[in-house]
Structures are given as structure tokens and as C-alpha cells.
Amino acid sequence: MSELTLADFGISQALIARLVLIFVVFQALVLTSAFMVWMERKVCAYIQDREGPNRVGPAGLLQPFADVIKLVFKEDLRPKAADALLFAIAPIISTATAFAAFSVVPFGNETTLFGLLSEPLRLEVTDVNVAVLVVFAVASMGVYGIVLAGWSSNSKYSLLGGLRSSAQMISYELSYGLALASVILLAGSMSLREVVMNQSGYWWGFIPKWYVFLQPLGFFIYMTAGVAETNRAPFDFPEAEQELVAGYHTEYSSMSFALFFMAEYINMVTVSALATSLYLGGWLGPFSERFGVGWIYFMAKVLLILFFYVWMRWTLPRYRYDQLMEFGWKWLLPMAVLNLIATAALVIWLG
Amino acid sequence: MEQFAFYVLAGVTILASLGVVSSRVPMHSVMLLIVSFGALAGLYVMLDAPFTAVTQIIVYAGAIMVLFLFVVMLLNQHREDEPEVMPASLLRRNLRAGVLLSVLLAIEVAWGLSQVGLRSFGTDPGEISAVSSVAQIGLALFTTHSFAFEVTSVLILVSMVGAVVIARREH
Numbered sequence: 001m002s003e004l005t006l007a008d009f010g011i012s013q014a015l016i017a018r019l020v021l022i023f024v025v026f027q028a029l030v031l032t033s034a035f036m037v038w039m040e041r042k043v044c045a046y047i048q049d050r051e052g053p054n055r056v057g058p059a060g061l062l063q064p065f066a067d068v069i070k071l072v073f074k075e076d077l078r079p080k081a082a083d084a085l086l087f088a089i090a091p092i093i094s095t096a097t098a099f100a101a102f103s104v105v106p107f108g109n110e111t112t113l114f115g116l117l118s119e120p121l122r123l124e125v126t127d128v129n130v131a132v133l134v135v136f137a138v139a140s141m142g143v144y145g146i147v148l149a150g151w152s153s154n155s156k157y158s159l160l161g162g163l164r165s166s167a168q169m170i171s172y173e174l175s176y177g178l179a180l181a182s183v184i185l186l187a188g189s190m191s192l193r194e195v196v197m198n199q200s201g202y203w204w205g206f207i208p209k210w211y212v213f214l215q216p217l218g219f220f221i222y223m224t225a226g227v228a229e230t231n232r233a234p235f236d237f238p239e240a241e242q243e244l245v246a247g248y249h250t251e252y253s254s255m256s257f258a259l260f261f262m263a264e265y266i267n268m269v270t271v272s273a274l275a276t277s278l279y280l281g282g283w284l285g286p287f288s289e290r291f292g293v294g295w296i297y298f299m300a301k302v303l304l305i306l307f308f309y310v311w312m313r314w315t316l317p318r319y320r321y322d323q324l325m326e327f328g329w330k331w332l333l334p335m336a337v338l339n340l341i342a343t344a345a346l347v348i349w350l351g
Numbered sequence: 352m353e354q355f356a357f358y359v360l361a362g363v364t365i366l367a368s369l370g371v372v373s374s375r376v377p378m379h380s381v382m383l384l385i386v387s388f389g390a391l392a393g394l395y396v397m398l399d400a401p402f403t404a405v406t407q408i409i410v411y412a413g414a415i416m417v418l419f420l421f422v423v424m425l426l427n428q429h430r431e432d433e434p435e436v437m438p439a440s441l442l443r444r445n446l447r448a449g450v451l452l453s454v455l456l457a458i459e460v461a462w463g464l465s466q467v468g469l470r471s472f473g474t475d476p477g478e479i480s481a482v483s484s485v486a487q488i489g490l491a492l493f494t495t496h497s498f499a500f501e502v503t504s505v506l507i508l509v510s511m512v513g514a515v516v517i518a519r520r521e522h
Contacts, residue, residue, distance in 0.1 A: 083376075083378070085379075086378065086379075086382070128401055129401065130401050130402050130405050130485065133402070133405040133406075133409065134401075134405055136405075136409065137405050137408040137409045137412075137413075138408075140409065140413050141408070141412065144382075144385065148378075148382070151378060152378075173413075190485060
């Protein structure tokens with residue numbers, strides 16, 4: 001009697017490798033958001049000349065896990081007049097869209113895991129030929145979580161937070177999309193993998209051909225709009241704690257509150273990962289092809305942008321609401337349009 | 352598998368659309384509309400048209416955001432009030448106009464289908480990739496169909512200006 005192998009059930013090595021990869025990416029995102037909480041508190045503490053969390057684990061590294069345990073065992077409260085259904089699904093929408101947006105981001109070239117696999121595995125969850133647009137579309141769905149949370153809580157502070165969030169997202173999404181369009185024009189492709197591959201090589205032998213050098217203005221617009229899209233300081237109007245208690249998640253507690261926080265941090269990771277792929281050459285770096293260490297370069301670049309995010313939050317004060325609108329519509333959007341026109345003209349002129 | 356996915360997506364689209372018109376809570380209608388658009392986008396993906404699917408989400412599901420703002424800011428009410436009783440003469444007139452418009456729409460759709468013909472794209476991979484290619488869509492939109500494209504944009508502008516004018520007059 002011949003022995004049954006996994007292949008008899010239609011399960012190939014490639015499929016298993018892919019499933020493992022999806023699991024690893026999922027867990028990595030969850031762990032990163034936990035680590036980001038720690039990094040935020042630690043960086044904030046040093047900026048304010050304090051020590052920060054240093055009791056739980058070495059250098060307070062286990063602090064996020066203590067926080068999670070605390071949150072899990074809290075009571076999940078719901079205001080009496082809240083819309084029960086929408087109140088319950090709002091944090092789920094936020095988190096689900098945050099995870100989904102990351103699924104098309106490539107974080108490394110093909111690898112065989114040092115010869116462990118018979119055929120090379122592409123380091124990304126899925127490759128779509130309109131990946132840039134997918135991230136844009138899925139991320140823009142995330143705002144529904146915030147708006148629904150604000151509306152369904154049936155509390156004035158939550159509602160104001162939700163309204164501000166929607167107005168902010170609509171205003172900054174335009175500049176965000178135009179900055180993306182400029183990169184798409186340069187790369188001539190909407191696949192993130194191809195955008196990254198187009199950035200390989202060096203000018204004069206030492207300056208990497210990253211799009212940030214061709215699109216400095218575009219990079220600035222993208223990062224500014226990205227911070228606004230993720231509702232981070234100095235654009236954290238939806239939760240401005242001095243004005244709105246805690247904004248859209250005022251009425252949330254326990255794990256549904258934690259979900260909003262996780263969504264915020266994962267969205268930051270996605271924006272940073274997209275910035276890395278579009279402007280900073282993704283997984284490319286010295287010897288990244290020869291030793292298969294591209295994903296380390298990728299993570300290092302993402303971490304750098306994440307640190308920049310935290311740094312900015314604890315350095316810059318929040319804008320006023322009218323300043324936010326004025327900056328978005330009168331400065332950022334015209335700049336983005338000019339950048340797009342200039343890029344298009346250059347692409348045609350230089351062929 | 353593909354057929355199963357089709358029936359699930361089609362079912363969700365129809366049920367959500369029915370929910371949009373039958374729900375008494377405006378916010379629920381708006382949410383169900385997004386669900387319906389999302390399921391439609393899934394159907395486009397199954398038709399090998401990911402670009403159309405993503406555009407569907409960005410343009411339609413994204414535009415509902417504005418609708419959201421209107422529901423929350425201008426109407427801020429959790430339930431629709433009981434419909435006002437319409438005078439019988441007005442009701443009859445509205446009914447007649449509705450029937451006329453529905454018949455006109457049906458004729459238009461039937462005429463359009465008869466012009467195009469009910470044909471499938473077949474399995475030719477070249478043809479399929481041409482339909483879903485962004486470059487091909489862009490080229491067709493700005494050359495062959497540039498007139499229709501420009502006229503549509505004027506139409507949208509006119510409706511926008513019209514909405515503003517009507518809203519202004521009521522004050």
C-alpha cells in the first residue's frame with residue numbers, strides 16, 4: 001500500500017508556505033502594534049526627560065502585554081442609547097481594514113528560505129496589479145470605522161470626533177491620491193513589486209535610484225497626508241483629548257477600545273510600508289539580492305519612518321481646525337496638483 | 352467554487368440593496384449601500400477586472416462618505432419620521448410619472464443591450480487582459496470616448512450647481 005502524502009489532498013508545499021507566510025505577517029502586525037505602544041511611550045518619555053515604562057520586563061518591554069491583559073479583563077460597556085449593531089462593528093471595521101490594507105505590500109524579493117523550499121516564495125501576501133490603488137481604497141474604508149463609532153455612541157464628543165475625522169479624511173485623501181499618482185506615472189505600473197524593482201540601481205555609482213530623490217515634494221505631500229489619514233498628531237483632531245475627552249472612542253472600553261488603538265498603529269505601519277515601497281526603494285539595499293536580507297532593509301526603513309511619526313507627535317502641537325482645512329485645501333492640494341503636472345511633463349519630455 | 356462565490360456575492364448585493372430601501376434608520380441604509388457596493392466590487396474581481404473593482408470602491412464607497420456627512424450633520428435624526436400622508440391627486444400623479452420613467456428605463460436598457468449584443472468575452476487571455484488593463488481603459492477613455500467623457504463631466508457639474516441653486520432658493 002502506497003503511503004498518502006499531503007499532495008494527495010491537493011495541499012502543495014507552496015500552499016503551506018503561503019499560509020504560513022500569511023500567519024506570520026498577521027502576527028508580525030499584531031506584535032508591531034504592541035511594540036509601537038512601547039516605543040511611543042519610551043520615546044515620549046525621553047523627549048520629556050523621563051524614564052518611561054521600566055517595570056514590566058527588561059526596559060519595560062513587556063508593558064504592552066500587561067496593558068493587553070488589563071484591557072481584556074475590563075468590562076465592555078455600551079451606552080444605553082447607542083446603536084447596538086453599529087457600535088459593535090465599528091472597531092471591527094477599523095481593525096479589519098487596517099489588516100487588509102497591508103496584504104498587498106511586498107516586503108522582500110523571492111526567497112527559498114536557504115534552500116528549504118523547492119520553489120521560491122514571494123514575500124508578500126498577494127500580488128495585485130493595481131496594488132497601489134488597493135491600499136488607497138481599503139485604507140479609505142477605515143474611516144467608516146471611526147465615523148460609525150462616533151455616530152453610534154450617541155454622545156456629543158464622539159459625534160464631533162467622527163465628523164472631524166470624515167472631513168479631515170476627505171480633505172487629505174485628495175492630496176494623498178495625487179502624490180500616489182505621481183509615483184505611478186514615474187514607475188509606469190501600479191504593482192508595488194514593479195514600483196520597487198524600478199528603483200534598483202544607482203546614479204553615479206552611489207546614490208540609490210529611489211523615487212524620494214525624484215519626488216521630494218511628492219514624498220513630503222505623501223507623508224503629511226499620511227499622518228492626517230492615520231489621525232496622528234499634529235492632525236489628531238478626531239480624538240483631540242483636550243477638547244473632545246477622547247473623541248470617537250470616548251464611549252469604548254475593554255477590547256473594543258484596544259481594537260481602535262491596534263487599528264491606528266497598524267495603519268501607521270501600512271502608511272510607512274507604502275512610503276518605503278514607493279519612495280525609499282522597498283527592500284532594496286546594498287547586497288540585498290545576494291544574501292536575501294531584503295526584508296531586513298525593509299523593516300529598518302519602516303521602523304525609521306515609524307520613529308519619525310512618534311517623534312513628530314511629541315514635538316509638534318496640534319493645528320487648529322480651520323488651520324487644518326486651510327493647509328489641506330489651500331497649500332497641500334495645489335502643491336500636489338503642481339507636482340503631478342510637473343511629473344507628467346517630465347515623464348513625457350524625457351520619454 | 353467560482354459559482355459558489357458568485358452566488359454569495361450576488362445574494363449579498365441584492366439583499367443589501369433591498370435593505371437600503373427598506374431600512375428605517377438612514378445610517379443603516381448608508382452602511383448597507385456600502386456593503387452592496389463592496390459585493391459588486393467582488394463580482395468585478397471575479398470578472399478579471401480588478402481595476403474596475405478598486406475604482407468602484409474608491410469612487411462609490413468613498414463618495415458615500417459625503418452622504419454620511421449629510422445624514423449626520425443636516426438630518427441628524429436616528430429614524431425616519433412617519434411619511435406624511437400625500438393628497439390622493441398628487442399620489443396618482445407621482446405614480447403615473449414613476450411608471451412612465453420605469454418603462455422608459457426598461458426600453459433604454461433593452462435597446463442598449465440589443466445594440467451591443469449579449470456576447471461573452473470568451474477565454475482569450477489577450478482580450479481579458481486588454482479589458483482590465485489600466486492603460487487600455489485610459490486610452491479608450493481619452494481618445495475613442497473622449498466626447499462622452501467630457502459631456503459626463505459637464506453633466507456632473509450641472510447637477511452639482513443645480514443642487515446648490517435649489518438649496519439656496521429654499522432659504
